[in-house]
Each structure stands twice: as C-alpha cells, then as structure tokens.
Amino acid sequence: MNELMRVEDLKMYFGGLKAIDGLDLVINEGETLGIIGPNGAGKTTLFNAICGVYKPTGGKVIFKGQEVQGQPAYVMARKGIARTFQISKPLADLTILDNVVAAAGVHEYTGMRSYFRKSHTPEVIAKAEAVLEETGLTEVRDKKASDVSLGYLRRLEIARVLVTDPELIMLDEPCAGLSNFAINEVTELILKLKERKKSIVLIEHNLPITMKVCDRIMVLSYGKKIAEGPPEVVKHDKQVIEAYLGEEDEA
Amino acid sequence: MSAYVFSISATAAVFVLLALSLNIITGYAGQAMMGQAAFFGIGAYTAAILTETYHVNFWLALILGMLFTGLCGAVLGLISLRLQADFLAITTIGINFVMVALFNNMSITGASLGLNVTKPSFFGRQMGNQEFFFLTLIVIVIVCLLIVKMRRSWFGMALASINNDAAAARSFGIDVSRYQILAFIIGTAIAGLAGGIYAHRMGYIASSDFAFTVSIQILSMVVIGGIGTIRGPILGALLLSVLPEALRFVSDFVSDYRSLVYGGLLVLMVRFMPGGLFGSSSPIVRGSLWVFRKITGKGGAAA
CATH class of the missing domain: 3.40.50.300 (P-loop containing nucleotide triphosphate hydrolases)
Incomplete structure (x- = not known):
C-alpha cells in the first residue's frame, strides 16, 4: 500500500498542557484508520493540528511526500x-x-x-x-x-x-448524538466510501462501529499512542482496556 | 418635482447608498460595524479637501475619496481579524468618535468651523439637488447590479459561508481573513463615495454630519429594512429618511426626536422581527407575495 500521510513526532502544547505529545502515525491509500481513546485523549486536537486549525508546537505532517504542517486550514482543504x-x-x-x-x-x-x-x-x-x-x-x-x-x-x-x-477524509465522531437508526445510516455511508477505496481517518466513540469499519485502530491516551493494530488485536490489548475501563484495583 | 422634494430625495439617496454599503460588511460578511459614518466622513472630507484645497476635478476627487476611504477600510479590516464580534463593534464605535474628533480639530478639515465646498459644475451648469439626486441614483443602480452579481459568484458564496460559520468556511478552502478584509474595503469605499457626493451637494460639511448617531441611523435603516437583502437596506433607508419629513406636517415630534425614534425602532426590530420589515421571513413580504400569486395565478418561488 502506498503511504498517503505520515505524521512524525507531532506535538501540540497549550501552555503546560501536552494535548498531543510526540505522536507518530501513518495513513495508507485506501485504508480506514480508526482513532479511539477516552475523553480528553487528544483525538480532536490531533485532527485540528493536522488540518491546520492549530499550528502544531512541533513535528511534521507529510502529505503526499510534502511537508504541510503549520499551514492554515483553508490551504489543507485545497490540498485534499x-x-x-x-x-x-x-x-x-x-x-x-x-x-x-x-x-x-x-x-x-x-x-x-x-x-x-x-x-x-x-x-x-x-x-x-x-x-x-x-x-x-x-x-x-x-x-x-x-x-x-x-x-x-x-x-x-x-x-x-x-x-x-478529497484525497483524505477525516471524520470526527460522525455518529455522536445520533439514534441507532441514524447511526446505521452513517455507518452504511462510511462503508460505501470504504468500498470506493477512499482513505479515511475516523474518530468514533462507538466501539462496535469502529471495529466494524476500520482496517487498523490507533488508541490515544493523554496525547500519546498506547496501542495500534488491527481491530481484533486492539480489542484485547490490556492497556486499552485499562484506559477505557479504568485500572483494576490492586488491593 | 419641487426643489423641496429633490432636496429630500437627494439626502435619501445618499442614505440608501450608505445602507447598501454597510449591508455588505454587516449583512453579507457578518462583521459588526458600528462606525460606518466615520468612513462616510473620510470620503466626504477627502473629496472636499481635494477639490477645495488642491483644485482637483470633482469626478476625480470622488474616485480618489472612494479609494482613500477603502484604504482606511483595509486597515480596519486588518484590525478586525484580531477581534471577536462584540469587541469589533466597540472598536468601530471608538473609531467613529476618534474620526469625529480629528475632523473637529485638524486644520486641514477646517476644525470646528467645518469646510465650505464649492458646488461643482456639469456642462457649464452648477449642480443642484436634482443633478446630485440623479448622480446618486445612477451610483445606486450600479452598486445594486454589482451586488446582484456578487451574490451569484463564488465571492458571494464565500461571504455567505463566513457569515454563517467561519470555521466551516475554512474547512472547505475559504481564506476567511482575505474575504473579511475585502468586504471591509468594498463596504467602506462605497460609503466614502457617498461622502464625496454628500459634501459637494451640501456645499458645507462639519464633523457633526458624521457623528456616531449617524452610524446608528445607517444601522437602523439596514436592520429595519432587512439585513442581508438588497431591497431591505434600500426600503429601510427610504422609510427612515422620508417618513420624518412626511410626518413633519403632522407633528414635529418625529423629526425633533429622530435619534429616539431610530433607537427605539432598532430595539423593537431586533427583538421582534430580526429579519427586518422587508426580509424574506417578514409577514409584509410573505403577504404581498401571497397577494401577487393570487392576482397573477402563478406559483412562482419566493425570492
């Protein structure tokens, strides 16, 4: 598979808050990548830093072999x-x-x-x-x-x-706040795009849907990647379960 | 038409032009502008100083006044990029007061004495209210045609997008800052042109002609008529310029308490009819469309 976008050591700090702290990420052509993580993990911030809503504090965003980090949102949109x-x-x-x-x-x-x-x-x-x-x-x-x-x-x-x-579609919680029926409709739509070999990055809290739609899943927690891999693997990752459900009581 | 009617019409026409100019900034681009009279004044003084002090040709002075005002508008546009809506409103009010103070104190603007402006000649005849009325009317028609064209272009689409949601607009390729500045330049330049016309028709201008209350007057016209439409500002400006004159025969109240009436109407409209008297959701427009359809028997779409 050809690489469409590569994110290297991306950092997005707000004062002392490290919303994204040294993140690496690759998106291949025709692939659907899911990004999950608890609230406040930095998922939307990651989107905003990639899409030019924020200027990243550090790191690179390479889109089709070209460094594009720090460019304004409207330029990113024109680039695809x-x-x-x-x-x-x-x-x-x-x-x-x-x-x-x-x-x-x-x-x-x-x-x-x-x-x-x-x-x-x-x-x-x-x-x-x-x-x-x-x-x-x-x-x-x-x-x-x-x-x-x-x-x-x-x-x-x-x-x-x-x-x-677009060459890369980034969907930020497309099912948030929807009824089950409406969720199905949106899921069908994403699957249709996937069939057409579109490259997609999906942030979604609804895990069954993310597992169903994505080829690969990345788990974020406190601005860092804690796991990455095919849905079946991520589902059983110990760190992921901890991040989502909280750590087991050691006593 | 009598001289009196032409005098009122010429003033009304200038206010129509001012309302249209403010509508570009506030109605289409969605920027809070509370100091349109400052730019009306910049255009008026620039054109007047050019013809009086430097003996520049009237028509050239009108155009130079317009361009200089647009340049000042560009500076305000740059400032506006850093400000949220409410702070921009306050800033533009401040600019209005600063400009009036400058007009009132600089020697080049005649300080508190104001400026006498020689009325220009057209084909050897001195221009009066009638000529100025028709001149303004031609400018209004041109401006309206340009606005109609704008609304059908990608430029109009960009302003509509920014007005609704700037972040969304950026997400599909719109350089919001650039369009915001362009809207300020265009809107202030037209106000500047109106100023040049006004100064030469009146034959005398003083700082109070461009006071903050005039800005509120212009804003009232846009809001009461129907912000974001073409007919709204035109009808609003006509209504608010002609009505006080018409009512003068009945009672002096409306013309004596103009500001009170404008302010009161503005508050009432924003509260109960934010689309304006002639906006697309207005009962007046809907009602007349309904009557029109009944008469013609057509089902034509509401414009």
Missing part, C-alpha cells in the same frame, strides 16, 4: 485533506444544496477573482446533487440547514467533505 466537525457546523441560513455547493467551490475561493466566476453553474449543481443523492440528503435539498434534524446535519458534514473530492 477534508474534515468534518464533532459539533456540526452547518451554514444555517443556507439550504442543504447551497451548503454543499459552497464546499464544492473549494478551489474557487481566490479572492477578488472569485467575484467574476459564477457559483451555481449547471455542472456545480449536478455535482452537488450527486453527492446529496449519495449521502441520502436529496429529500431535504431545498430546506434550510437550520430546519433539518441532527441526522441530516451529520450527513451534511460528510456530503460537504465528499464534494471537495
């Missing part, structure tokens, strides 16, 4: 690293279709020049509609994002990522 947010960030006043169209313009936002380029061309709308179909959002196409339920918003996050034709 697309992410969703743990707390949905819809463009509330816009329709679902326009939300997806906005993301489809990922390479169009060139400052003053973008004034002279029309946004809603037939090609862009067709592309957005295809993604809406794929993510099961066609039925709410013309509804305002503020008027649809959380299940739709979660899928809207994924739709906005897909429409940018």
Whole structure:
C-alpha cells in the first residue's frame, strides 16, 4: 500500500498542557484508520493540528511526500485533506444544496477573482446533487440547514467533505448524538466510501462501529499512542482496556 | 418635482447608498460595524479637501475619496481579524468618535468651523439637488447590479459561508481573513463615495454630519429594512429618511426626536422581527407575495 500521510513526532502544547505529545502515525491509500481513546485523549486536537486549525508546537505532517504542517486550514482543504466537525457546523441560513455547493467551490475561493466566476453553474449543481443523492440528503435539498434534524446535519458534514473530492477524509465522531437508526445510516455511508477505496481517518466513540469499519485502530491516551493494530488485536490489548475501563484495583 | 422634494430625495439617496454599503460588511460578511459614518466622513472630507484645497476635478476627487476611504477600510479590516464580534463593534464605535474628533480639530478639515465646498459644475451648469439626486441614483443602480452579481459568484458564496460559520468556511478552502478584509474595503469605499457626493451637494460639511448617531441611523435603516437583502437596506433607508419629513406636517415630534425614534425602532426590530420589515421571513413580504400569486395565478418561488 502506498503511504498517503505520515505524521512524525507531532506535538501540540497549550501552555503546560501536552494535548498531543510526540505522536507518530501513518495513513495508507485506501485504508480506514480508526482513532479511539477516552475523553480528553487528544483525538480532536490531533485532527485540528493536522488540518491546520492549530499550528502544531512541533513535528511534521507529510502529505503526499510534502511537508504541510503549520499551514492554515483553508490551504489543507485545497490540498485534499477534508474534515468534518464533532459539533456540526452547518451554514444555517443556507439550504442543504447551497451548503454543499459552497464546499464544492473549494478551489474557487481566490479572492477578488472569485467575484467574476459564477457559483451555481449547471455542472456545480449536478455535482452537488450527486453527492446529496449519495449521502441520502436529496429529500431535504431545498430546506434550510437550520430546519433539518441532527441526522441530516451529520450527513451534511460528510456530503460537504465528499464534494471537495478529497484525497483524505477525516471524520470526527460522525455518529455522536445520533439514534441507532441514524447511526446505521452513517455507518452504511462510511462503508460505501470504504468500498470506493477512499482513505479515511475516523474518530468514533462507538466501539462496535469502529471495529466494524476500520482496517487498523490507533488508541490515544493523554496525547500519546498506547496501542495500534488491527481491530481484533486492539480489542484485547490490556492497556486499552485499562484506559477505557479504568485500572483494576490492586488491593 | 419641487426643489423641496429633490432636496429630500437627494439626502435619501445618499442614505440608501450608505445602507447598501454597510449591508455588505454587516449583512453579507457578518462583521459588526458600528462606525460606518466615520468612513462616510473620510470620503466626504477627502473629496472636499481635494477639490477645495488642491483644485482637483470633482469626478476625480470622488474616485480618489472612494479609494482613500477603502484604504482606511483595509486597515480596519486588518484590525478586525484580531477581534471577536462584540469587541469589533466597540472598536468601530471608538473609531467613529476618534474620526469625529480629528475632523473637529485638524486644520486641514477646517476644525470646528467645518469646510465650505464649492458646488461643482456639469456642462457649464452648477449642480443642484436634482443633478446630485440623479448622480446618486445612477451610483445606486450600479452598486445594486454589482451586488446582484456578487451574490451569484463564488465571492458571494464565500461571504455567505463566513457569515454563517467561519470555521466551516475554512474547512472547505475559504481564506476567511482575505474575504473579511475585502468586504471591509468594498463596504467602506462605497460609503466614502457617498461622502464625496454628500459634501459637494451640501456645499458645507462639519464633523457633526458624521457623528456616531449617524452610524446608528445607517444601522437602523439596514436592520429595519432587512439585513442581508438588497431591497431591505434600500426600503429601510427610504422609510427612515422620508417618513420624518412626511410626518413633519403632522407633528414635529418625529423629526425633533429622530435619534429616539431610530433607537427605539432598532430595539423593537431586533427583538421582534430580526429579519427586518422587508426580509424574506417578514409577514409584509410573505403577504404581498401571497397577494401577487393570487392576482397573477402563478406559483412562482419566493425570492
């Protein structure tokens, strides 16, 4: 398998807090990597440090052979690293279709020049509609994002990522707060992406789903990697069980 | 039309232009701007000083005034990148007071005496309220066309995205800072142009013409009309410039207590009708669309 992204000795400190402390990580093309860990382990911080929301304190992020660490989020998006947010960030006043169209313009936002380029061309709308179909959002196409339920918003996050034709998809808890039925829908969607050989990094608290979807799982605790491997191996790792369920009483 | 009507119309037209300019910054880009009158003033004084002191051609002075105001807007845009919404609001209020103090004290702006501005000639005839009204009207039409084009472009999409959620906008490739600064430049430059027109129509400007209350007046027009739309600021500005004049015949109350009326209306609108009188969710707009559909028998989509 070809290597798509390599993270070397990544550090993200906030004052004295070492949210990410010397993390190494490799993502191969067409692979689904799961990241699990207790609350506060640094999972979302890791996403933010990779995607340019934060400037890492140290370390390297190498994407397709190029060092990209420290570049702003919008540059990362244009390079093909697309992410969703743990707390949905819809463009509330816009329709679902326009939300997806906005993301489809990922390479169009060139400052003053973008004034002279029309946004809603037939090609862009067709592309957005295809993604809406794929993510099961066609039925709410013309509804305002503020008027649809959380299940739709979660899928809207994924739709906005897909429409940018990303090389790496980073999903931050796509099932958080959803009903079992909605969780199944999102899981199906991720499996569909996986079939299409997309490279995915998934943060998810729902362990059965993570085990089912991922080829490889990395366990984070206090900003450090404590285990990594195929789902079956990680499931039985002693350190992982401790981190998740707490240490056994020694007395 | 009588001279009186043209005088009111010319003033109303300048306020329409100001409301449209503020709407670009606050309505489309979502930046809290409470000092639009400062930039109105920068444009007015720049153009007036150019024609009076340096004898620059009126039209050239209008354009230079607009460009200089846009430049000042760019500086504010840079400052805004470091500030959250409420602090930006306070900062822009502060800028308004600082500018008024400068206008009122610098010798180049005539200090507290203000500036006398010679009215320009157009084809050998001195321009009056009528000419200035039509000039402003042409500018308004051009600005509206440019805004319509903006809303259909990726530029408009970028502003709409930033207005809704800046972090989301960054996640799909939008350089938020750049667009924020561009919105400030465009919005302040148009206010500067309005200032140049205003100064030369009035023939005299003083610092109080650009006071903070004027900023509130402009903001009221945008909010009462319907923020983020084109018709909203236009109708809001017309309503608030013409209504006090119309009511003058009935009672002096509205024109005497203008600020009170603006402030009161602003509070009421934000509380009970944040979309404005002519926004897309307004009962007035919905009602007239319903009537329109009944009459024409068409099911056309609501714009």
